[in-house]
Amino acid sequence: MARVLHVISAPAGDGAEHQLRLLIRHLPQQSEVVTLSPPGPVLADMRAGGTVVHQLVSTHDIDPTAIRRLRRIALRGRFDVVHTHLFRAGVQGRLAAWLAGVARIVGTDYHLDDGRRAGAFYRAGERFGQVNIAVSAAVADRLRRRGVPGDRLVVVPKGLDPEEFRFDPGLRASARARLRIAPDTPVIGGLGRLEPRRRFDMLIRAVGEVPGAVLLLVGDGSARHALERLAAIEGVADRVHFAGSVRHAREMLCAMDVFASPGRETFGLAVLEAIAAGLPALYAACVPLEGVAVDGARRLTPHDPESLPRGLRAEVLCLAERSGGRLAARSAGERYDAGRVAAEVGALYDRTAGSA
Secondary structure, three states, X not given: OOEEEEEEOOOOOOHHHHHXXXXXXXOOOEEXXXXXXXXXXXXXXXXXXXXXXXXOOOOOOOOHHHHHHHHHHHHHHOOOEEEEEOHHHHHHHHHHHHHOOOOEEEEEEOOOOOXXXXXXXXXXXXXXXXXXXXXOHHHHHHHHHOOOOHHHEEEOOOOEOHHHHOOOHHHHHHHHHHHOOOOOOOEEEEEOOOOHHHOHHHHHHHHOOOOOOEEEEEEOOOOHHHHHHHXXXXXXXXXXXXXXXXXXXXXXXXXXXXXXXXXXOOOOHHXXXXXXXXXXXXXXXXXXXXXXXXXXXEEOOOOOOOHHHHHHHHHHHHHHHOOOOOOOOOOOOHHHEHHHXXXXXXXXXXXXHHHO
16 A cells, blocks of 8 residues: 655645645555644644654745655655645755655645745755645646646645534533633634735624624634734624634634635635535635535625625524524535545556656
8 A cells, every 4th residue: 555645834724734634544655754844733632543644844845854754765765756835835845755765756735825935945845746725726827837837736625524513502602611701692703824815804893783692703814813903803702712723723714603714815715614514604715615605605795895794683583584494504516526636646646656
């Protein structure tokens, strides 16, 4: 059986950790992981569950010490495939795999830094691999503009296991009790890294226009302190709950009544998780829902600042009409099923063997 070494450079709580967890769960190949960042809760759980996770913290795009250590790990483990995830892992992991003589080198790109320096590093490292997986057509287009040949690009979307997000009233009650949110209080939720591009500031401003509702933000990141200050400035600090990073989003999604994703620079996987949990969802961008109609999921009107608060008020009213009842679990189709995504990636490993 082929052995795969996954190299990842995700900050704690980044969705790429969950994507890697699901991929390894469904791949038939034996897998180990190297993290170039301090492992977040997801990788910690994977290690506790028996997956070998090597911690090799590196803070630079080009780190000769990290590259040498990655090469030694690849050599000792006699890996057939090295699969990198995210930018820094792609730069260092591809080079280390090439130096170790690994025949199959694959990289997944979730998003790209537009900086010139990052672009130069990416182009230099990309040449050592055979296949670049882009999680969307937009990412693939950006890679082409960076000079990546089209025959080295494959689009394989992010995936999820809908059953992991199934609504559980017991989880809802325990989460609300811990957060000190009353059972009948309407909860608007946001999920993801607390970074400026996620536009959670819009949610904080909007919740002040939704009488009786509170906001639950799940995740952590560089914008947290600024968002806490904004909540105080807007006079809603007592109505905004910061849950921090969590090992899995299910419990927090069970605690919510309405989900909102106001950021436009996102793939939109959190929206799929929300509808799988039976939540109505408002979103500014969601690649899987482009051209797809899903009950209870509605795109916000671009360039209309009132679209978000207006939509939230409408959903809270609908919640009252349902007497707090949950919507049915929905999905964007089998294309985003984690098992199918893993099967596509495993087939890529096999095809890459022929090209190497």
